[in-house]
Amino acid sequence: MKTKNSFKPALAVVCFAAFGLILLAPSKASLQTVRPEAPGPADLSGGEAFKDVLNPKMDYVLAKLYDIDRVEGADRARAFAAQRGVEMDVHGVRIEVESSAQNAALGLFPESQAVKSRVQSLGGFVERIHKNLVQGRLPIPALDALSSSPSVRYVRVPLRPAPLAEIVSEGVAVTGADLWQSVSAYRNTGGGTKVAVLDAGFTGYQALLGTELPSAVTAKSFRADGNLAAEVHGTACAEIVHDMAPNARLWLVNSGSLAELYDAVEYLVEEGVKVISYSMGWWNAGDGKGTGPVCDVVDYAAENGILWVNSAGNSAEDHWEGTFADSDNDGWLNFSGGDEILQWWVPAYTVTGAYVNWDDWGTWNGSNYSGSSQDYDITLYYYTGGQWKVATSSQNMQTGNQWPVEQVGDYYGNAGMWWGLAIKKYSATRNCKLEVFTYGNSDPIEYNVPQGSLLIPSDSPSALTVGASDWRDDSYHSYSSRGPTHNGADKPDISAPSGVSTSTYGAAAGPIAGWPSFALMPSAFYGTSASAPCAAGAAALFLEKTPFTPEQTAAVLKARAVDLGDPGADYKFGRGRLNLKKK
Amino acid sequence: MKKSLALGLAVLILASFAPAAKRLGLAAGYAKQLGSGFGGGLAAGLSFGFELTPMFAVEARAGLITSSVSGSPTGLSKGSMTLTPLTVALTARFGKGSKLVPYGVLGAGYSANSFKVDPGVKSDWTGLGLTLSESVKGGLIVLAGGGVDYLLKPGPKPGQGVFLNVEIRYLMGKADGSWSLTDTAGGEEAAGVLDGLDLSSLVFGVGLKYGF
Numbered sequence: 042m043k044t045k046n047s048f049k050p051a052l053a054v055v056c057f058a059a060f061g062l063i064l065l066a067p068s069k070a071s072l073q074t075v076r077p078e079a080p081g082p083a084d085l086s087g088g089e090a091f092k093d094v095l096n097p098k099m100d101y102v103l104a105k106l107y108d109i110d111r112v113e114g115a116d117r118a119r120a121f122a123a124q125r126g127v128e129m130d131v132h133g134v135r136i137e138v139e140s141s142a143q144n145a146a147l148g149l150f151p152e153s154q155a156v157k158s159r160v161q162s163l164g165g166f167v168e169r170i171h172k173n174l175v176q177g178r179l180p181i182p183a184l185d186a187l188s189s190s191p192s193v194r195y196v197r198v199p200l201r202p203a204p205l206a207e208i209v210s211e212g213v214a215v216t217g218a219d220l221w222q223s224v225s226a227y228r229n230t231g232g233g234t235k236v237a238v239l240d241a242g243f244t245g246y247q248a249l250l251g252t253e254l255p256s257a258v259t260a261k262s263f264r265a266d267g268n269l270a271a272e273v274h275g276t277a278c279a280e281i282v283h284d285m286a287p288n289a290r291l292w293l294v295n296s297g298s299l300a301e302l303y304d305a306v307e308y309l310v311e312e313g314v315k316v317i318s319y320s321m322g323w324w325n326a327g328d329g330k331g332t333g334p335v336c337d338v339v340d341y342a343a344e345n346g347i348l349w350v351n352s353a354g355n356s357a358e359d360h361w362e363g364t365f366a367d368s369d370n371d372g373w374l375n376f377s378g379g380d381e382i383l384q385w386w387v388p389a390y391t392v393t394g395a396y397v398n399w400d401d402w403g404t405w406n407g408s409n410y411s412g413s414s415q416d417y418d419i420t421l422y423y424y425t426g427g428q429w430k431v432a433t434s435s436q437n438m439q440t441g442n443q444w445p446v447e448q449v450g451d452y453y454g455n456a457g458m459w460w461g462l463a464i465k466k467y468s469a470t471r472n473c474k475l476e477v478f479t480y481g482n483s484d485p486i487e488y489n490v491p492q493g494s495l496l497i498p499s500d501s502p503s504a505l506t507v508g509a510s511d512w513r514d515d516s517y518h519s520y521s522s523r524g525p526t527h528n529g530a531d532k533p534d535i536s537a538p539s540g541v542s543t544s545t546y547g548a549a550a551g552p553i554a555g556w557p558s559f560a561l562m563p564s565a566f567y568g569t570s571a572s573a574p575c576a577a578g579a580a581a582l583f584l585e586k587t588p589f590t591p592e593q594t595a596a597v598l599k600a601r602a603v604d605l606g607d608p609g610a611d612y613k614f615g616r617g618r619l620n621l622k623k624k
Numbered sequence: 625m626k627k628s629l630a631l632g633l634a635v636l637i638l639a640s641f642a643p644a645a646k647r648l649g650l651a652a653g654y655a656k657q658l659g660s661g662f663g664g665g666l667a668a669g670l671s672f673g674f675e676l677t678p679m680f681a682v683e684a685r686a687g688l689i690t691s692s693v694s695g696s697p698t699g700l701s702k703g704s705m706t707l708t709p710l711t712v713a714l715t716a717r718f719g720k721g722s723k724l725v726p727y728g729v730l731g732a733g734y735s736a737n738s739f740k741v742d743p744g745v746k747s748d749w750t751g752l753g754l755t756l757s758e759s760v761k762g763g764l765i766v767l768a769g770g771g772v773d774y775l776l777k778p779g780p781k782p783g784q785g786v787f788l789n790v791e792i793r794y795l796m797g798k799a800d801g802s803w804s805l806t807d808t809a810g811g812e813e814a815a816g817v818l819d820g821l822d823l824s825s826l827v828f829g830v831g832l833k834y835g836f
Contacts, residue, residue: 224748227756227805228816230697587754587805588814600810601753623753624809 076457079487080424082380085373085463097438098188100197101447102127106134110181118181125433126451127198133165133180135265137199137298139409140173141192150408155192163187168265171303173408174334176265194409195443199298202241202321202335203480203496211512212538212575217622218285221582228588233288234581235314238574239305240275240321242268243293245545253280253544255291259312263296263305271295277545277566278320278574285578288585289316299326299334306338310345315584315591317342318577319504320352320570322496322522324396324478325446329493329500329527332405336501343503348584348591350577351504352569353533354496354522356478358485359385362493365399365417365464365472374464374475376488382422382429382461385482387454393481394450395421395462397435399473400527401445413445415469421449424459432460436467445473450480491523492612495533500526505534505595507576509569510618512538515605517613521569524612531610534595535602537572537579537619540565576619583621600624645783646674647681651791651831655689659822661699665690667827673715675783681715683729689795689825693739699818700801701758702742707823709735709795711767721782723775729767729793736762737799737823749805758803760821765797769827779835787833796824 095104102125110118119129128135138160140152156175157167163186165179176199179187188196213219243260250256258279262269272295279293292314296305309317327333339349361383366375373381387393397419403411416439422429435447449462460482464475476493479486499506499522509521518539524532542548546566580594589597601624602617610616648671655667666689673683687709695702713731737760749756771791779785801818 220752224752226697227701227749228697228803228814588816589805589812590814593812593814596810596812597807600807600812621752623751 076386077459079386080382080384080429080459080461082378083382083429083461083463084369084379085371085381095436095438096185096188097440097443098193098195099184100195101435101437102198103134103136103184103196106181107184115181124451125198130178132178134184135176135178135199136184136187136196137300138175138177138187138196139194140175141194152192156190159187159190159192169298169300169304171300174300174303176298176300200323200326201297202302202323211541212281212571212619213284215512215538216285216575216579216619218579218582221586221621222287224586226586229585232585233290234286234316234584235292235312236282236286236289236316236318236577236581237292237294237309237312237314238275238279238282238318238577239294239296239302239309240272240278240319241297242270242272242295243275243279244270244273246276246279246293249276249280249544254283255287255289258291258293260293261308263294263301263308265297265301269293269295271297273545274320274570277543278318278570280543280545281541281566281571281574282318282578282581285575286581286585289578289581302335302338306342310342310347314347316348316350316577316581318350318574319498320568320573322352322354322356322499324496325398325444325448326497327500328398328400328402328405328410329476329495329497331498331501331503331526331528331530333402333410333497335498336503337407339498339501339503343592346591348577348580348595349501349504350573350580351499351501351506352496352573353499353506353508354494355509355520355568355570356494356496356522357491358489358520359479359482360477360494360522361486361488361490362474362476363490364474365466365469367466372465374466382463383477383487384424384459384461385479385486386457386484387460387481388457388483389455390453391481391483392451392453393460393479394448394452395419395480396478397447397462397464397475399445399475401439401473410444412442413439414441415439415445415471415473416467417445417447417469417473417475418465418467419447419449420463420465421452422461422463423452423454424461429461439468453481485519493525493527494522495524495526496522500530500532502530505576505580505598506532506615507569507572507619508533508536508614509539509567509572510536510605510614512541515603515618517606518567521572521613524615531615532612533615534599535576535616535619536605536614537575539569539571540567541571541575542566579619579621644675645781645835646672647683647787647833647835648672649789649831649833651789651829653827653829655691655825655827657691658824658826661694661696662705662823663692663694665692665705667829669829669831671833678720679717681717683713683715683731685709685711685713687711687827689827691825695742695745699821700739700760701756701803702745703758704740704742705760705823706738707735707825708737709733709765709767709797711765713767717773725773725775726770727773728770732764732766734762735765735795735797735799735823739801753808755806755808756804757806758801758818760801760818760823761799763797763799763823765795765823767793767795769793771829773833784835787835789829789831789833791829793827793829794824795827799823
């Protein structure tokens, strides 16, 4: 177990929820600063299979929710929903339905209308439809009936991206953008480039208009609740784009679910946007080879002449991947020797959990994957009283038609503690290559494998994928997700300055003597979240001043990058640090 | 066009051996470019003509016109333009035998053109790691104009001697161009064409002609 302080962004979210399996009332006295010894290797031999009888067309969390509601009542179901981050209100639970893909090859999705009718007939309502995706709310007792409809392929809790923060403006001088800002445009009469910051939210952006942001921006929310101020993260990203390209015209657009993301990007295409800055990442939303529903959105943007600039992710230290191995034949994955639990340290009040997927996605046909028949399940543990205790598990069915994914979270403790993950082969004919992403850990996870830790859609060949380097000295930020993609493609494409100043997060401080970790440093905007808008702003500036196309601009940014790390392209820095100066 | 010019030139060379009166001229002046973004510049020309009839003559002229270009986002960048018009024209003279002979000309030809981007602009882009290049192709031109020949020093025969010449010519022509901006780091190039650049000009000239 590595215990050194990491150079990692605080992705921590302080949670004030009032209940949960392992939650205690917050108390000052329980804020531990001394970390207990890491637990030794764990053998889970004898553990029983915990898979319930599930409807294979429903994800584990919804199936469990349905079961709890039926057996234990609505109050307990609401508690479970809150604990698992499932959105609920008086209309029911928010769901994402994939309709059957009949005529999908023709781009037609008539079954989505059938799903809409079925949702309405079951007392729910539909918020949004995009191709085969239907997003809406449904009373919990109706979940089983909906998923049994022949028009339904799969029902799940909506996939959500995560902001890749928290981690500006020093990037302007470092990259040479200041040299370009005063140059007259060549053969470009359009004025500032249209740039969209597509993010989770833009809290407080109005107060920055005319100073840290242009005097006027176009702001629009595609969230079902219309809440543009759901997050502050996007405001900081927009600041960086504006710092790099002061004349750029900004669209501040937020979305949450996949269907909302599709609609947001269709809107941006109609608006004639040329660059999209996306400092968000998705787990379990694709095979890591540049396909899947989120990468599909990126491809759509690129086909319409948009340069999509994406954060690589901040997950290099939160990632493990390897082929299933079970040396003691007990059905549980042995991460190393006899150790069957992958562990990580989580500070108090920091939400944690894990995402697992494996290489059995099938073929992406433009609207979905053909599906997985290799069934693995996962269990989340916490370490207390000298032993591992089960927090929760995830037991999605993989019977040939579902995605090869499991997810556990969002848990936290009122004291720092060790958390662990175990993976069980439930029904599989081969040893799949598994991939684990954790969140909430303050240090690198045990058996950390930084390679291949790209988040979706940074694996897309249509995206300009940006890793993080330090603005002071071009050093690699250890959290910055590394390539390659799961099909061996070089990523990230470039790196760009991180740890920079924004009015949203504060000014960047120089290295502070004796300070234990950059993660704990006050202020500054760290993470590939800060790097992506720096590259997006550079692209916008280049497009404003020259007649190059967005696609050519991406090629220019790659060619001009200052080589860092291993000579040539590497999996940490890509082609090197973003550079607009003459090379 | 080039064949026509070659043919015209051949006719002129042959005609120069004919017994008809001939005239060699040298002129300089000012050219006002009529196309948007073009400034004025110097003009010069060397001409050779011979009489077809007492009233009509054929004249061949090689000219040189310079012009400054202020630059526009859709046309040429700031820089300097050089036009080299080669023309053949029919000249009609009125009042032959008097000291003051007004005349009119109508002709056509080909202008070889070249354009140089302003060194400052070019070096701005070079400093940013980009190579800027712009060029203008040659193009057909037609001309119309008029002037006056004033006999300064009579020769042994009528029509011979040294003449002071003042004239105005309208040259009408368009040409296509091209541009490119190339990133020196990776070779990525943005390029395009400039269709139908208006290179028309009014040329005011003063010169001397020698008739023999």
